[in-house]
Amino acid sequence: MDEGFLSNVNWDNMLEATWETVYMSSIAIVFTFILGIALGLLLFLTSRNQLWSNPVINWFTAAFVNIFRSIPFIILIILLIPFTVAILNTMLGPQAALPALIIGAAPFYARLVEIGLREVDKGVIEAARSMGSNQFQIIFKVLLPESMPALISGITVTSIALVGYTAMAGVIGAGGLGDLAYRDGFQRNNAEVTLVATVITLVIVFIFQGIGDVLTRKLDKR
Amino acid sequence: MMTLRGKELRKARQEISMIFQHFNLLWSRTVRQNIAYPLEIAGVSSAKRKERVDELIKLVGLEGRGDAYPSQLSGGQKQRVGIARALANNPKVLLCDEATSALDPKTTSQILDLLYDINQKLGLTIVLITHEMHVIHKICGRVAVMEDGKVVEQGAVLDVFRNPSEEITRAFVKQITENDESLEVIEDQLDDANGTVVKLTFVGERTEKPFVSELIRNVDIDVNILQGNIARTKDGSYGTLFISLEGSEEKVKAALAS
Structure with missing residues:
Protein backbone atom coordinates (compact mmCIF):
# COMPACT_ATOMS: atom_id res chain seq x y z
CA MET A 1 0.00 0.00 0.00
CA ASP A 2 2.71 2.45 0.94
CA GLU A 3 3.98 3.41 -2.49
CA GLY A 4 4.53 7.11 -2.03
CA PHE A 5 2.89 10.33 -0.92
CA LEU A 6 -0.93 10.41 -1.24
CA SER A 7 -1.04 6.88 -2.60
CA ASN A 8 -3.40 5.95 0.23
CA VAL A 9 -6.06 8.39 -0.90
CA ASN A 10 -9.07 7.00 -2.71
CA TRP A 11 -9.73 9.88 -5.09
CA ASP A 12 -13.18 8.70 -6.09
CA ASN A 13 -14.30 8.84 -2.49
CA MET A 14 -12.59 12.19 -2.05
CA LEU A 15 -14.35 13.67 -5.08
CA GLU A 16 -17.71 12.35 -3.91
CA ALA A 17 -17.15 13.76 -0.42
CA THR A 18 -16.11 17.13 -1.88
CA TRP A 19 -19.25 17.21 -3.97
CA GLU A 20 -21.36 16.34 -0.90
CA THR A 21 -19.78 19.15 1.11
CA VAL A 22 -20.25 21.70 -1.66
CA TYR A 23 -23.83 20.53 -2.19
CA MET A 24 -24.75 20.69 1.50
CA SER A 25 -23.07 24.09 1.99
CA SER A 26 -24.54 25.69 -1.13
CA ILE A 27 -28.14 24.66 -0.53
CA ALA A 28 -27.83 25.54 3.16
CA ILE A 29 -26.40 28.97 2.27
CA VAL A 30 -29.32 29.74 -0.06
CA PHE A 31 -31.95 28.77 2.53
CA THR A 32 -30.05 30.43 5.38
CA PHE A 33 -29.92 33.64 3.33
CA ILE A 34 -33.69 33.64 2.79
CA LEU A 35 -34.72 32.48 6.27
CA GLY A 36 -32.09 34.66 7.96
CA ILE A 37 -33.25 37.79 6.13
CA ALA A 38 -36.87 37.01 7.02
CA LEU A 39 -35.97 36.55 10.68
CA GLY A 40 -33.64 39.55 10.67
CA LEU A 41 -36.35 41.75 9.14
CA LEU A 42 -38.81 40.56 11.76
CA LEU A 43 -36.29 41.32 14.52
CA PHE A 44 -35.58 44.75 13.08
CA LEU A 45 -39.10 45.82 12.14
CA THR A 46 -40.70 44.77 15.42
CA SER A 47 -38.08 46.54 17.53
CA ARG A 48 -38.82 49.86 19.17
CA ASN A 49 -39.63 52.88 16.97
CA GLN A 50 -39.65 50.79 13.81
CA LEU A 51 -42.34 50.10 11.22
CA TRP A 52 -44.03 47.19 13.02
CA SER A 53 -42.93 48.05 16.53
CA ASN A 54 -44.31 45.17 18.63
CA PRO A 55 -42.58 44.14 21.88
CA VAL A 56 -44.34 40.75 22.11
CA ILE A 57 -43.40 39.51 18.63
CA ASN A 58 -39.96 41.00 19.04
CA TRP A 59 -39.47 39.15 22.32
CA PHE A 60 -40.52 35.79 20.88
CA THR A 61 -38.39 36.20 17.75
CA ALA A 62 -35.37 37.19 19.82
CA ALA A 63 -35.94 34.24 22.16
CA PHE A 64 -36.18 31.82 19.21
CA VAL A 65 -33.03 33.25 17.65
CA ASN A 66 -31.08 33.20 20.89
CA ILE A 67 -32.05 29.64 21.78
CA PHE A 68 -31.09 28.15 18.42
CA ARG A 69 -27.95 30.23 18.28
CA SER A 70 -26.84 28.93 21.70
CA ILE A 71 -27.32 25.20 21.18
CA PRO A 72 -24.01 23.60 20.15
CA PHE A 73 -24.39 22.39 16.59
CA ILE A 74 -23.54 18.76 17.29
CA ILE A 75 -26.36 18.63 19.86
CA LEU A 76 -28.75 20.51 17.56
CA ILE A 77 -28.27 17.83 14.89
CA ILE A 78 -29.26 15.10 17.33
CA LEU A 79 -32.22 17.09 18.68
CA LEU A 80 -33.49 17.67 15.16
CA ILE A 81 -33.36 14.01 14.05
CA PRO A 82 -37.13 13.46 14.57
CA PHE A 83 -37.89 16.70 12.72
CA THR A 84 -35.60 15.71 9.83
CA VAL A 85 -37.19 12.26 9.56
CA ALA A 86 -40.65 13.84 9.64
CA ILE A 87 -40.00 16.18 6.71
CA LEU A 88 -37.52 14.19 4.60
CA ASN A 89 -38.45 10.61 5.53
CA THR A 90 -34.79 9.80 6.01
CA MET A 91 -31.87 10.78 8.17
CA LEU A 92 -29.15 9.63 5.83
CA GLY A 93 -27.29 11.40 3.06
CA PRO A 94 -26.37 15.05 2.50
CA GLN A 95 -30.01 16.12 2.27
CA ALA A 96 -30.70 14.96 5.81
CA ALA A 97 -28.14 17.44 7.12
CA LEU A 98 -29.91 20.42 5.55
CA PRO A 99 -32.60 21.08 8.20
CA ALA A 100 -30.03 21.11 10.97
CA LEU A 101 -27.59 23.23 8.95
CA ILE A 102 -30.24 25.81 8.10
CA ILE A 103 -31.82 25.95 11.55
CA GLY A 104 -28.37 26.20 13.09
CA ALA A 105 -27.11 28.96 10.80
CA ALA A 106 -30.21 31.10 10.08
CA PRO A 107 -30.57 32.55 13.62
CA PHE A 108 -26.89 33.50 13.62
CA TYR A 109 -27.30 35.16 10.24
CA ALA A 110 -30.54 36.84 11.38
CA ARG A 111 -28.55 38.79 13.97
CA LEU A 112 -26.09 39.93 11.31
CA VAL A 113 -29.04 40.97 9.12
CA GLU A 114 -30.51 42.95 12.00
CA ILE A 115 -27.20 44.78 12.50
CA GLY A 116 -27.04 45.53 8.76
CA LEU A 117 -30.58 46.91 8.72
CA ARG A 118 -29.88 49.16 11.71
CA GLU A 119 -27.11 50.78 9.68
CA VAL A 120 -29.57 52.02 7.05
CA ASP A 121 -29.86 55.79 7.34
CA LYS A 122 -33.10 56.72 9.14
CA GLY A 123 -33.36 59.84 6.97
CA VAL A 124 -33.57 57.73 3.83
CA ILE A 125 -36.47 55.75 5.28
CA GLU A 126 -38.11 59.04 6.26
CA ALA A 127 -37.62 60.34 2.72
CA ALA A 128 -39.10 57.19 1.21
CA ARG A 129 -42.12 57.47 3.49
CA SER A 130 -42.55 61.15 2.66
CA MET A 131 -42.84 60.10 -0.99
CA GLY A 132 -45.74 57.83 -0.14
CA SER A 133 -43.98 54.42 -0.12
CA ASN A 134 -45.93 51.58 1.46
CA GLN A 135 -44.29 49.07 3.82
CA PHE A 136 -43.60 46.52 1.11
CA GLN A 137 -41.79 49.19 -0.94
CA ILE A 138 -39.81 50.37 2.06
CA ILE A 139 -38.61 46.83 2.72
CA PHE A 140 -37.82 45.80 -0.85
CA LYS A 141 -36.81 49.11 -2.42
CA VAL A 142 -35.06 50.77 0.51
CA LEU A 143 -34.11 48.57 3.47
CA LEU A 144 -32.80 45.51 1.62
CA PRO A 145 -30.97 47.24 -1.27
CA GLU A 146 -29.41 49.82 1.06
CA SER A 147 -28.13 47.14 3.45
CA MET A 148 -27.14 44.65 0.71
CA PRO A 149 -23.34 44.92 1.19
CA ALA A 150 -23.78 44.17 4.90
CA LEU A 151 -26.15 41.31 4.08
CA ILE A 152 -23.64 39.81 1.64
CA SER A 153 -20.64 40.13 3.94
CA GLY A 154 -22.80 38.60 6.67
CA ILE A 155 -23.75 35.59 4.56
CA THR A 156 -20.07 35.17 3.68
CA VAL A 157 -19.15 34.86 7.36
CA THR A 158 -22.11 32.53 7.90
CA SER A 159 -21.25 30.36 4.89
CA ILE A 160 -17.80 29.67 6.32
CA ALA A 161 -19.35 28.61 9.60
CA LEU A 162 -21.69 26.41 7.52
CA VAL A 163 -18.77 24.61 5.84
CA GLY A 164 -17.55 23.84 9.35
CA TYR A 165 -21.00 22.61 10.38
CA THR A 166 -21.16 20.20 7.41
CA ALA A 167 -18.14 18.39 8.81
CA MET A 168 -20.05 17.72 12.02
CA ALA A 169 -23.14 16.66 10.11
CA GLY A 170 -21.19 13.53 9.26
CA VAL A 171 -22.28 12.01 12.59
CA ILE A 172 -25.81 11.56 11.27
CA GLY A 173 -24.47 9.97 8.12
CA ALA A 174 -24.57 13.05 5.94
CA GLY A 175 -21.27 12.29 4.24
CA GLY A 176 -18.95 15.05 3.09
CA LEU A 177 -15.28 15.84 3.67
CA GLY A 178 -15.54 15.97 7.47
CA ASP A 179 -17.14 12.55 7.56
CA LEU A 180 -14.48 11.12 5.22
CA ALA A 181 -11.66 12.64 7.27
CA TYR A 182 -13.18 11.16 10.43
CA ARG A 183 -13.94 7.64 9.16
CA ASP A 184 -11.11 7.02 6.70
CA GLY A 185 -8.60 9.42 8.14
CA PHE A 186 -9.00 9.10 11.90
CA GLN A 187 -10.62 5.71 12.48
CA ARG A 188 -8.46 3.89 9.91
CA ASN A 189 -5.43 5.91 10.87
CA ASN A 190 -4.90 7.24 7.35
CA ALA A 191 -3.42 10.71 7.89
CA GLU A 192 -3.14 11.45 4.18
CA VAL A 193 -6.92 11.39 3.77
CA THR A 194 -7.28 13.84 6.65
CA LEU A 195 -4.68 16.13 5.12
CA VAL A 196 -6.25 16.14 1.66
CA ALA A 197 -9.76 16.62 3.10
CA THR A 198 -8.49 19.58 5.13
CA VAL A 199 -6.84 21.21 2.13
CA ILE A 200 -9.98 20.81 0.00
CA THR A 201 -12.12 22.25 2.81
CA LEU A 202 -9.79 25.24 3.01
CA VAL A 203 -10.03 25.77 -0.75
CA ILE A 204 -13.84 25.73 -0.52
CA VAL A 205 -13.72 28.28 2.31
CA PHE A 206 -11.37 30.55 0.36
CA ILE A 207 -13.61 30.37 -2.70
CA PHE A 208 -16.71 31.31 -0.66
CA GLN A 209 -14.83 34.14 1.03
CA GLY A 210 -13.53 35.37 -2.34
CA ILE A 211 -16.97 35.38 -3.93
CA GLY A 212 -18.37 37.22 -0.90
CA ASP A 213 -15.61 39.85 -0.96
CA VAL A 214 -16.02 40.54 -4.67
CA LEU A 215 -19.81 40.84 -4.37
CA THR A 216 -19.58 43.13 -1.34
CA ARG A 217 -17.12 45.41 -3.08
CA LYS A 218 -19.25 45.52 -6.22
CA LEU A 219 -22.43 46.36 -4.34
CA ASP A 220 -20.96 48.92 -1.99
CA LYS A 221 -21.48 52.33 -3.62
CA ARG A 222 -21.01 54.36 -0.46
CA MET B 1 -54.05 65.65 6.11
CA HIS B 131 -32.46 79.55 10.60
CA GLU B 132 -30.37 81.32 7.97
CA MET B 133 -31.80 84.82 7.60
CA HIS B 134 -30.05 85.56 4.31
CA VAL B 135 -31.85 82.57 2.77
CA ILE B 136 -35.19 84.11 3.67
CA HIS B 137 -34.01 87.42 2.31
CA LYS B 138 -32.92 86.00 -0.92
CA ILE B 139 -35.94 84.09 -2.13
CA CYS B 140 -38.88 84.30 0.25
CA GLY B 141 -42.04 86.35 -0.15
CA ARG B 142 -43.64 85.67 3.21
CA VAL B 143 -42.14 84.60 6.50
CA ALA B 144 -43.46 83.07 9.70
CA VAL B 145 -41.35 83.00 12.86
CA MET B 146 -41.73 80.02 15.14
CA GLU B 147 -40.84 79.69 18.80
CA ASP B 148 -41.51 76.67 21.03
CA GLY B 149 -43.49 75.03 18.24
CA LYS B 150 -45.85 77.98 17.72
CA VAL B 151 -45.96 80.62 15.03
CA VAL B 152 -45.35 83.88 16.89
CA GLU B 153 -45.19 86.27 13.98
CA GLN B 154 -45.89 86.22 10.28
CA GLY B 155 -46.22 88.48 7.27
CA ALA B 156 -44.39 89.72 4.21
CA VAL B 157 -40.63 89.38 4.59
CA LEU B 158 -40.02 93.11 4.30
CA ASP B 159 -42.64 93.99 6.91
CA VAL B 160 -41.46 91.43 9.43
CA PHE B 161 -37.82 92.28 9.00
CA ARG B 162 -38.46 96.01 9.21
CA ASN B 163 -40.78 95.95 12.19
CA PRO B 164 -40.11 92.81 14.16
CA SER B 165 -42.62 92.76 17.01
CA GLU B 166 -41.43 89.70 18.90
CA GLU B 167 -38.22 89.39 20.88
CA ILE B 168 -37.09 86.31 18.94
CA THR B 169 -37.71 87.96 15.59
CA ARG B 170 -35.65 90.96 16.63
CA ALA B 171 -32.83 88.63 17.62
CA PHE B 172 -32.99 86.90 14.23
CA VAL B 173 -33.24 90.07 12.20
CA LYS B 174 -30.23 91.49 14.01
CA GLN B 175 -28.17 88.71 12.44
CA ILE B 176 -28.13 90.54 9.14
CA THR B 177 -28.66 94.16 9.92
CA GLU B 178 -26.18 94.48 12.72
CA ASN B 179 -23.91 91.80 13.97
CA ASP B 180 -22.36 91.81 17.43
CA GLU B 181 -19.00 92.83 16.13
CA SER B 182 -20.28 96.00 14.54
CA LEU B 183 -22.15 96.88 17.71
CA GLU B 184 -18.90 96.63 19.66
CA VAL B 185 -17.17 98.89 17.19
CA ILE B 186 -19.91 101.44 17.61
CA GLU B 187 -19.73 101.23 21.38
CA ASP B 188 -16.02 101.91 21.15
CA GLN B 189 -16.64 104.86 18.92
CA LEU B 190 -19.38 106.10 21.22
CA ASP B 191 -16.76 106.71 23.89
CA ASP B 192 -14.54 108.68 21.53
CA ALA B 193 -17.20 110.49 19.56
CA ASN B 194 -18.05 113.92 20.85
CA GLY B 195 -21.22 114.29 18.86
CA THR B 196 -24.64 112.70 19.07
CA VAL B 197 -24.88 109.19 17.75
CA VAL B 198 -28.02 108.44 15.79
CA LYS B 199 -29.27 105.16 14.40
CA LEU B 200 -31.13 105.53 11.14
CA THR B 201 -33.32 102.85 9.63
CA PHE B 202 -34.21 102.78 5.98
CA VAL B 203 -36.87 100.81 4.23
CA GLY B 204 -37.73 100.35 0.58
CA GLU B 205 -37.15 103.23 -1.80
CA ARG B 206 -35.75 105.50 0.85
CA THR B 207 -32.72 103.24 1.10
CA GLU B 208 -31.52 104.41 -2.26
CA LYS B 209 -31.84 108.17 -1.58
CA PRO B 210 -28.78 110.29 -0.81
CA PHE B 211 -30.03 111.00 2.69
CA VAL B 212 -26.76 112.04 4.29
CA SER B 213 -25.69 114.56 1.71
CA GLU B 214 -29.17 116.07 1.80
CA LEU B 215 -28.82 116.41 5.54
CA ILE B 216 -25.47 118.14 5.27
CA ARG B 217 -26.74 120.52 2.63
CA ASN B 218 -29.91 121.42 4.51
CA VAL B 219 -28.49 121.71 7.99
CA ASP B 220 -24.96 122.96 8.34
CA ILE B 221 -23.53 120.08 10.33
CA ASP B 222 -20.67 117.56 10.35
CA VAL B 223 -21.77 114.03 9.79
CA ASN B 224 -19.48 111.17 10.65
CA ILE B 225 -20.56 107.78 9.36
CA LEU B 226 -19.75 105.14 11.94
CA GLN B 227 -21.27 102.00 10.57
CA GLY B 228 -23.83 101.04 8.01
CA ASN B 229 -25.52 98.05 6.52
CA ILE B 230 -28.03 97.44 3.78
CA ALA B 231 -29.79 94.16 3.24
CA ARG B 232 -31.62 93.23 0.10
CA THR B 233 -34.75 91.15 -0.04
CA LYS B 234 -36.77 89.97 -2.97
CA ASP B 235 -39.18 92.92 -2.66
CA GLY B 236 -36.81 95.74 -1.80
CA SER B 237 -33.97 96.70 0.46
CA TYR B 238 -33.67 98.05 3.94
CA GLY B 239 -30.81 98.94 6.22
CA THR B 240 -29.44 100.74 9.21
CA LEU B 241 -26.88 103.50 9.45
CA PHE B 242 -25.09 104.80 12.51
CA ILE B 243 -23.94 108.35 12.22
CA SER B 244 -22.45 110.79 14.63
CA LEU B 245 -23.68 114.38 14.38
CA GLU B 246 -21.15 116.99 15.39
CA GLY B 247 -22.15 120.58 15.78
CA SER B 248 -24.02 122.99 18.01
CA GLU B 249 -26.98 121.73 19.99
CA GLU B 250 -29.58 123.55 17.91
CA LYS B 251 -28.13 122.27 14.70
CA VAL B 252 -28.20 118.72 15.97
CA LYS B 253 -31.83 119.23 16.96
CA ALA B 254 -32.58 120.64 13.55
CA ALA B 255 -30.87 117.75 11.90
CA LEU B 256 -32.84 115.24 13.96
CA ALA B 257 -36.05 117.02 13.08
CA SER B 258 -35.43 116.55 9.40
Missing part, protein backbone atom coordinates in the same frame (compact mmCIF):
# COMPACT_ATOMS: atom_id res chain seq x y z
CA MET B 2 -54.06 64.80 9.81
CA THR B 3 -57.14 62.59 9.50
CA LEU B 4 -55.89 60.56 6.53
CA ARG B 5 -54.69 57.00 7.04
CA GLY B 6 -53.03 54.28 4.99
CA LYS B 7 -53.48 54.45 1.26
CA GLU B 8 -55.06 57.91 1.18
CA LEU B 9 -52.30 59.33 3.33
CA ARG B 10 -49.65 57.88 1.03
CA LYS B 11 -51.48 59.36 -1.94
CA ALA B 12 -51.65 62.77 -0.25
CA ARG B 13 -47.94 62.57 0.50
CA GLN B 14 -47.22 62.52 -3.22
CA GLU B 15 -48.68 66.01 -3.53
CA ILE B 16 -46.26 67.38 -0.98
CA SER B 17 -42.57 66.79 -1.59
CA MET B 18 -39.67 67.24 0.72
CA ILE B 19 -35.98 67.96 0.40
CA PHE B 20 -33.72 67.42 3.37
CA GLN B 21 -30.68 68.89 5.07
CA HIS B 22 -28.72 65.66 4.59
CA PHE B 23 -30.24 64.92 1.18
CA ASN B 24 -31.37 61.40 2.18
CA LEU B 25 -30.61 59.83 -1.18
CA LEU B 26 -30.46 56.08 -1.65
CA TRP B 27 -26.74 55.47 -2.05
CA SER B 28 -27.33 52.07 -3.67
CA ARG B 29 -29.07 53.80 -6.59
CA THR B 30 -27.66 56.03 -9.31
CA VAL B 31 -28.82 59.61 -9.80
CA ARG B 32 -31.35 58.46 -12.41
CA GLN B 33 -32.66 55.65 -10.21
CA ASN B 34 -32.94 57.99 -7.24
CA ILE B 35 -34.99 60.45 -9.25
CA ALA B 36 -37.10 57.58 -10.61
CA TYR B 37 -37.92 56.28 -7.11
CA PRO B 38 -41.04 58.41 -6.47
CA LEU B 39 -42.24 57.61 -10.00
CA GLU B 40 -41.93 53.89 -9.27
CA ILE B 41 -43.92 54.43 -6.10
CA ALA B 42 -46.60 56.25 -8.05
CA GLY B 43 -46.78 53.39 -10.56
CA VAL B 44 -45.53 55.28 -13.63
CA SER B 45 -44.57 53.04 -16.57
CA SER B 46 -40.88 52.63 -17.25
CA ALA B 47 -40.91 54.45 -20.62
CA LYS B 48 -42.65 57.46 -19.08
CA ARG B 49 -40.28 57.27 -16.13
CA LYS B 50 -37.26 57.54 -18.35
CA GLU B 51 -38.70 60.54 -20.16
CA ARG B 52 -39.57 62.33 -16.92
CA VAL B 53 -36.16 61.61 -15.38
CA ASP B 54 -34.42 63.10 -18.42
CA GLU B 55 -36.58 66.20 -18.09
CA LEU B 56 -35.80 66.56 -14.38
CA ILE B 57 -32.07 66.03 -14.79
CA LYS B 58 -32.08 68.88 -17.28
CA LEU B 59 -34.19 71.09 -15.03
CA VAL B 60 -31.79 70.83 -12.08
CA GLY B 61 -28.67 71.03 -14.24
CA LEU B 62 -27.22 67.56 -13.73
CA GLU B 63 -26.78 66.61 -17.40
CA GLY B 64 -24.19 63.88 -17.84
CA ARG B 65 -24.21 62.83 -14.20
CA GLY B 66 -27.23 60.56 -14.44
CA ASP B 67 -25.31 57.34 -13.96
CA ALA B 68 -23.16 58.54 -11.07
CA TYR B 69 -23.79 57.30 -7.55
CA PRO B 70 -24.53 59.81 -4.78
CA SER B 71 -21.12 59.15 -3.18
CA GLN B 72 -19.49 60.53 -6.34
CA LEU B 73 -21.36 63.84 -6.13
CA SER B 74 -20.66 67.07 -4.26
CA GLY B 75 -23.10 68.36 -1.64
CA GLY B 76 -24.68 70.80 -4.06
CA GLN B 77 -25.15 68.11 -6.70
CA LYS B 78 -26.68 65.78 -4.13
CA GLN B 79 -29.21 68.45 -3.22
CA ARG B 80 -30.01 68.91 -6.90
CA VAL B 81 -30.81 65.20 -7.08
CA GLY B 82 -32.97 65.68 -3.99
CA ILE B 83 -34.82 68.53 -5.68
CA ALA B 84 -35.30 66.58 -8.92
CA ARG B 85 -36.61 63.62 -6.92
CA ALA B 86 -38.97 65.87 -5.00
CA LEU B 87 -40.36 67.38 -8.19
CA ALA B 88 -40.85 64.07 -10.01
CA ASN B 89 -44.56 63.68 -9.24
CA ASN B 90 -45.44 67.35 -9.86
CA PRO B 91 -46.17 68.19 -6.23
CA LYS B 92 -48.22 71.23 -5.23
CA VAL B 93 -45.96 72.08 -2.32
CA LEU B 94 -42.21 71.65 -1.92
CA LEU B 95 -41.08 71.48 1.70
CA CYS B 96 -37.39 72.31 2.26
CA ASP B 97 -36.23 71.13 5.66
CA GLU B 98 -33.02 73.09 6.31
CA ALA B 99 -32.14 72.23 2.73
CA THR B 100 -29.12 74.51 2.54
CA SER B 101 -27.80 74.23 6.09
CA ALA B 102 -25.22 71.58 5.17
CA LEU B 103 -23.90 73.48 2.14
CA ASP B 104 -21.18 76.10 1.75
CA PRO B 105 -22.28 79.70 1.03
CA LYS B 106 -21.59 79.58 -2.71
CA THR B 107 -23.47 76.31 -3.20
CA THR B 108 -26.26 77.58 -0.97
CA SER B 109 -26.74 80.53 -3.25
CA GLN B 110 -26.78 78.29 -6.35
CA ILE B 111 -29.37 76.00 -4.80
CA LEU B 112 -31.48 79.01 -3.80
CA ASP B 113 -31.30 80.34 -7.35
CA LEU B 114 -32.47 76.95 -8.58
CA LEU B 115 -35.35 76.89 -6.10
CA TYR B 116 -36.40 80.40 -7.09
CA ASP B 117 -36.23 79.40 -10.74
CA ILE B 118 -38.39 76.37 -10.14
CA ASN B 119 -40.85 78.46 -8.16
CA GLN B 120 -41.17 80.87 -11.09
CA LYS B 121 -41.22 78.21 -13.82
CA LEU B 122 -43.50 75.63 -12.26
CA GLY B 123 -45.51 77.89 -10.00
CA LEU B 124 -45.46 75.55 -7.03
CA THR B 125 -45.40 76.72 -3.43
CA ILE B 126 -42.05 76.37 -1.70
CA VAL B 127 -41.93 76.23 2.09
CA LEU B 128 -38.45 76.82 3.47
CA ILE B 129 -37.59 75.88 7.01
CA THR B 130 -34.37 77.58 7.99
